Amino acid sequence: MSSTRRVYLDHSATTPADPRVVAAMMPYLTERFGNASSVHFFGQEARGAVDRARREVAGLIGARSNEIVFLSGGTEANNLAIRGLCEAVEPHGRHIITSSIEHSSVRGICEALEKRGWEITRLPAYEDGIVKVEDVRSSLRTDTVLISVMLANNEIGTIQPIQEIAALIRQERAQGCKHLWLHTDAVQAAGRIPIEVEQLGCDLLSLSAHKLYAPKGAGALYVRRGVRISGQNVGGHQERERRAGTEAVPGIVAFGTAARIADEELSVRNSHTAGLRERLESTVAERVPDIVFNGHPDRRLSHISNISFRFIEGQSLLISLDLEGIAVSTGSACSSGTLEPSPVIRALGRNDELARGSIRFSFGKDNTVADVGYLVDVLSRVAEKLRSLSPLNPKAMASRRFPQTVGRD
C-alpha cells in the first residue's frame, strides 16, 4: 500500500542540491544578478564568480581553468565533444570508435553522425561490462579520428580502462597518427572516483553538475589545451568562442561549489556508499533467490548496484517499489508498446528476460543503513509477489493458488 516513507536510491539519475551549494548560488539569483560579459560592477561581480567556479571545477579533475567550458549539462558536453571535434578534424578521417554501453547521448550523437556518412565501431563490453584495450587497438584505422569511451558506466558503474586507451593513443601519435583524439564521458565518475586528467590522458572529458549535489542545468567539457573543437552554439564570444550564450551564473556557481565539496568529501562519500552497497548486495543475495548481479564486482563505482531479477519485468518491480516509497530505476523501457530491454545489460550478453528484469540501485551521501534494511524488506516481499504471478516462473506454473493473493471462489 502507499506509504509516507520515502527512500531515494536513484542518485545516478540525479542528486538533491546540497544546502551549502544552494546557499552559495542564492546571491547570484538575487542581488548579484549581473551578466558576466558586462564591463560594469555588476558584470564583473558575476565574472569573478564564474572564474572562481571554473577554478573549482578544474580542481576536481586536475585541469587548468582555461580548459573548462561551461555548458548546460552532460548531454551538451557529449554533443560538443563529439560533434565539435568531428567537425574540426573531418578532413583527416570519418571513423569513430566507441563502446556498446555508452550513455544514450553519446549513442545518439554517433547514430546522427552515422547518418551523415561517418563510420562507427562499437566495442563489446563483455560479461563484466568492461571494454578491452586490445579491441580498441584492433579497431584503429588510418581514418580513425576519435575514440569515445565513458569513464564509468551509468547503469552498472563499471570503470573503463581510459588510462590504458590513452597510452595506446600516445603510441599511435608517436608513430605519426597526429589526428587521433580521446573523449571520455565522466558524468557518473566525477566526484565518485579521483580524476586527474593529466594522469588519465584524455583530450576531452564531460561533466554534469546535478550528479554532484548541484541543481540541474549546468555541465562542463574539459578541452585539453591545444585541442581544437568547432563550437556548436555560435553568435557570442563567451567561453572562448566555444559556447555562445550568456553564462548561467547561478548554476555555474553552484557547480563550482559542488565540485569543491565533492573533491573534499570524495573518500568519505565513497566509503559510505560502498558500505551501503555491500550491505545491500549481501542481504539481497541471502533473501532473494534467482538474481544475477550485473557488472564487474570490483572495477565499478562504489554507489551503484545493478541486479537482474529472473521472471520479473523491471517496470513492474520499479512501480511496485515506488508504491512503497522506494525510488530506483530500470534500464528497460516499455514505451509505445515497444520492447526495449536495457541495451547495456544486453551488451553484457544477458538474455532479454534478464535485461528486462534489471534494476539499478544508486546510493548517495545521505542514505542510511536503515534505508537499506527497508529496501531489502520491501524488495524481497514485492519480488516474491511478482514472481507468484509470472508465467516465466516454473514454481508459479506448478502451483494452484497463492496465499498472498486475494481472490474469490
Added chain:
Amino acid sequence: MPYSEAFKDHLTNPRNAGELADANAVAEETNPVCGDRLRLSLRVVDGSIEVARFLAYGCPPTLACGSVLTEMIQGKSVEEARQLTRADLLNALGGLPSHKQHAAALAVETLRTTLESGCSGLLSW
C-alpha cells in the same frame, strides 16, 4: 503518477493469481511487440466461468489487466465474457495512459483465445 487508485490496488493486491490445476480452458498470449505475456486458466461449469486464474509477465498495466479481468469474468456466462471489451477493462482500472492501452488489448485477446480453447475441447459447453 498517472495511475488510478484502482490500478494501484490491483498491482499491489492482485486478484486470482495462479494456475488452476483442474482448468478446462487454458491459453497464453504474448504481445509480439513488447514481449508481455498473459496466461489464463478457467474452470467452466454449465456454460459459466466458475473460477478464473491469471499469470502475467510484463509492464504494470499487463499485470493489472490480468487481475481485473479475472475479477470481471468470474461468475459470468461464457457468452457474457465474450462481450467484454477493452473499454470495460480500462474503465474498471480507472483508465490507462494511451501508450499503455495495449495491455488491455492483450487481456481481451487472451480471454477470447482461452474461451475458444474451451469451446473446441469441451462439447459440454
